Amino acid sequence: GAGVSQSPSNKVTEKGKDVELRCDPISGHTALYWYRQSLGQGLEFLIYFQGNSAPDKSGLPSDRFSAERTGGSVSTLTIQRTQQEDSAVYLCASSFQSGNTGELFFGEGSRLTVL
């Protein structure tokens, strides 16, 4: 597809279960971002990938969160032992290159609900 694709669009899970969220960026985009959007809290940066460089994991809230990007394309965000406070919309975005344009192309997000 032409845009950033995220799956699943909705995920309901029980507390303590692991979840995986997938992001397929726009073809040719080397930069990939994960953000978390909670109600009334804006967008919280989680992690950033740029090409083959080591990712910037500075935004991950705990060691239950991890992400990988295979082959410089598809990325998976994994949340282990989910907690109710993990409930949010997880947004993925990509851009053509790192640095200075600031135009990120966002997916529609994965809404996670932890019961």
Next chain:
Amino acid sequence: AQTVTQSQPEMSVQEAETVTLSCTYDTSENNYYLFWYKQPPSRQMILVIRQEAYKQQNATENRFSVNFQKAAKSFSLKISDSQLGDTAMYFCAFMKSSLPYSTLTFGKGTMLLVSP
């Protein structure tokens, strides 16, 4: 660290009227970029307008324009001739212009409702 503040959680405007959304930010950087992103209900977030801090001229994109006051660290968005399709959450965002990369810092958003 940078912070972005949007003090208006919600705003309403009637079709064809003009509305201004406020944004202030705090940074010690001299070179940076500012953005307004729009997130319509149940749709993807898209870039509305972008401003480079080194430019004194305010950016404009059709009905959208900004009032950038660098000394006051203020970056407001004006929407002229509001349309029903402008109903959305609007996010102000900041990015340092430093290499090798930068991430965006977002405000908490302003929900704009345009009514007939």
